[in-house]
Amino acid sequence: MASAPENEKNASAPEKKTLTLKSMINNEEFVVDEHVALQSVTIKNMVDSDCAGDVIPVPTISGEILALVIEYCKNHANPSASEDDLKKADAGIVAKDIYTLIDLVLAANFLDIKGLLEVTSQKIADSIKDLPHQDVREIFGVENDYTPEEEAAVRAEHDWAFEGFP
Amino acid sequence: MDIERRKRGRECDPSFEERDDEQGQDLTAATDSALSFCILELPTHLLYDILSRLPPKTIFFCKCVCKTFLKIVRDPYFAEIHVTKAPDVAASIVLQDCSVPSEFRFFYMLDLEETSSSSSSYSNHHPPCRHPRRSGLSKSLTVRNTKFLFCSGKVTLVGSCNGLLCLRHDSRPPALHYICNPVLGELVVLPPLTFFVNYSGFGFCPKTKQYKVICFICLSCIDPMTNILSTKAVSEICTLGTQSWRRIGDAPGPLPQCSFNSFLNGNLHWLTDHGVSASNLICSFDFETEQFSICPVTYPFRPSLLSYSPRKGTFKNFKALGTDHIQAIAHIPSFVSLKDMARGKTVKLDKWRTGEGMHIYISS
Numbered sequence: 001m002a003s004a005p006e007n008e009k010n011a012s013a014p015e016k017k018t019l020t021l022k023s024m025i026n027n028e029e030f031v032v033d034e035h036v037a038l039q040s041v042t043i044k045n046m047v048d049s050d051c052a053g054d055v056i057p058v059p060t061i062s063g064e065i066l067a068l069v070i071e072y073c074k075n076h077a078n079p080s081a082s083e084d085d086l087k088k089a090d091a092g093i094v095a096k097d098i099y100t101l102i103d104l105v106l107a108a109n110f111l112d113i114k115g116l117l118e119v120t121s122q123k124i125a126d127s128i129k130d131l132p133h134q135d136v137r138e139i140f141g142v143e144n145d146y147t148p149e150e151e152a153a154v155r156a157e158h159d160w161a162f163e164g165f166p
Numbered sequence: 167m168d169i170e171r172r173k174r175g176r177e178c179d180p181s182f183e184e185r186d187d188e189q190g191q192d193l194t195a196a197t198d199s200a201l202s203f204c205i206l207e208l209p210t211h212l213l214y215d216i217l218s219r220l221p222p223k224t225i226f227f228c229k230c231v232c233k234t235f236l237k238i239v240r241d242p243y244f245a246e247i248h249v250t251k252a253p254d255v256a257a258s259i260v261l262q263d264c265s266v267p268s269e270f271r272f273f274y275m276l277d278l279e280e281t282s283s284s285s286s287s288y289s290n291h292h293p294p295c296r297h298p299r300r301s302g303l304s305k306s307l308t309v310r311n312t313k314f315l316f317c318s319g320k321v322t323l324v325g326s327c328n329g330l331l332c333l334r335h336d337s338r339p340p341a342l343h344y345i346c347n348p349v350l351g352e353l354v355v356l357p358p359l360t361f362f363v364n365y366s367g368f369g370f371c372p373k374t375k376q377y378k379v380i381c382f383i384c385l386s387c388i389d390p391m392t393n394i395l396s397t398k399a400v401s402e403i404c405t406l407g408t409q410s411w412r413r414i415g416d417a418p419g420p421l422p423q424c425s426f427n428s429f430l431n432g433n434l435h436w437l438t439d440h441g442v443s444a445s446n447l448i449c450s451f452d453f454e455t456e457q458f459s460i461c462p463v464t465y466p467f468r469p470s471l472l473s474y475s476p477r478k479g480t481f482k483n484f485k486a487l488g489t490d491h492i493q494a495i496a497h498i499p500s501f502v503s504l505k506d507m508a509r510g511k512t513v514k515l516d517k518w519r520t521g522e523g524m525h526i527y528i529s530s
Contacts, residue, residue, distance in 0.1 A: 098203075099203060102203065102205065102208065105208065105212060105216075106208065106212075109209065109212060117215075121212065121215050121216050121219060122219055124205075124216050125216045125217070125219035125220050126219075128220070128224065128228075129220060129221065129224055130221070130223070130224055131224065131227065132227050133227045133228065133229075133230035133231045136224075136227060136228060136231045137231055137232070140204070140205035140206075140231070141203045141204040141205060142204055142205060142206060142231055142232050142235075143204070143232065144231075144232060145232050145233050146230070146232070146233065151230055154229050154230050154236060155230050157226075157229070158226040158229075158351075
């Protein structure tokens with residue numbers, strides 16, 4: 001009986017602690033090792049301040065996106081992964097269409113995962129690299145709010161850049 | 167139905183992978199599924215971050231996309247975060263061919279491709295003006311400077327820092343220093359100096375966010391006691407945005423014919439022999455404390471052109487081969503606007519105009 005507190009210690013220490021993340025969009029649940037989930041500063045803050053229950057609800061992030069985020073965290077929690085492996089794995093995660101990338105960048109921003117935010121933002125930027133503004137509008141779904149005169153004036157500021165573009 | 171389609175699009179749309187090969191198809195795919203999606207819904211700081219990762223030309227295109235993008239690109243904060251990412255995106259080289267008469271000494275700015283490293287150096291035996299295009303240097307941003315070539319203009323390339331370029335014009339006693347951002351087409355003239363300048367250096371103090379120009383005047387004097395002739399370098403400094411030069415004391419003068427534009431991490435570096443020692447020393451000048459310090463060179467080396475990426479902490483090596491008469495410095499284009507520095511009315515802003523001033527055009 002005297003060893004009861006010790007037992008408790010043994011029970012919690014060696015066993016891997018897990019957290020359950022639940023997407024509030026489609027109620028999908030993911031069980032992840034704590035050290036994997038703690039790469040998210042948001043989750044870490046919740047755990048540190050004892051705000052995290054058995055199930056951590058993740059609002060505004062779908063299960064599909066949450067799965068990608070967890071894949072990223074798992075890769076980066078693996079101490080034996082080489083830098084090259086991680087780069088390849090990251091490239092695989094962000095090899096998605098623009099809609100997924102936008103959801104992913106929002107998720108990385110919400111969960112505060114710096115590395116994922118970095119690679120996703122870069123991938124979004126790369127999708128419009130060297131493209132003229134008409135193409136950028138289409139890809140980014142942006143409505144042109146310039147009058148033709150205003151647009152011409154902005155364009156004239158750096159007209160050399162537009163040489164060879166319509 | 168629409169939602170179904172968009173979902174499917176997400177799962178199997180490989181379009182953003184193969185954009186380069188099938189751009190046309192891609193755009194249609196993007197339009198088809200562009201349902202209730204707009205990048206402007208992203209939090210503003212993410213938009214700043216995404217746009218700041220683009221090369222200068224695409225950023226200009228983005229200004230034309232919509233008013234929100236224009237506002238972002240014109241924000242000084244955008245320039246600030248762009249500077250930290252710029253070395254990973256684009257690097258240029260600024261060249262001056264000194265073998266021709268001074269009135270033809272144009273400046274050339276060559277964009278090196280993003281993926282380029284030391285391999286895509288400008289390896290040409292001819293002066294660059296005769297071959298502004300080389301393979302590997304696609305869509306160069308070429309800068310031809312005619313503005314500074316008034317009188318018997320002699321313009322020296324002083325240095326490049328955070329996308330700002332410093333030039334010195336010293337054909338007449340008041341040596342003039344110019345600071346310009348070639349990408350934005352902005353130019354500032356520093357207060358004139360009344361004496362002949364031997365060397366100038368250009369740098370930035372990250373702490374105070376001030377740009378400074380330091381110049382060296384080499385003086386010879388004869389000690390009245392010993393009758394021995396000695397030379398010393400007197401230095402003066404000017405902070406961009408102020409109206410005067412300040413004397414900061416004697417400095418270890420640079421070796422003749424030595425590069426004087428190695429600015430890194432708030433310090434300017436040059437080779438010196440300190441007037442006495444037979445071996446070379448590296449002298450550095452801290453733009454924050456305005457102090458000189460000296461460290462010995464442990465091995466002989468040849469000066470070469472490097473650019474430094476603060477984010478990765480890595481160096482890029484450039485080689486400018488050709489005649490000895492070509493001056494070259496590495497330059498990272500930026501959106502740092504001189505207007506932001508011109509608080510008050512202390513700096514003069516000139517806008518370059520095509521036709522009479524600086525010509526900025528793409529040679530492709």
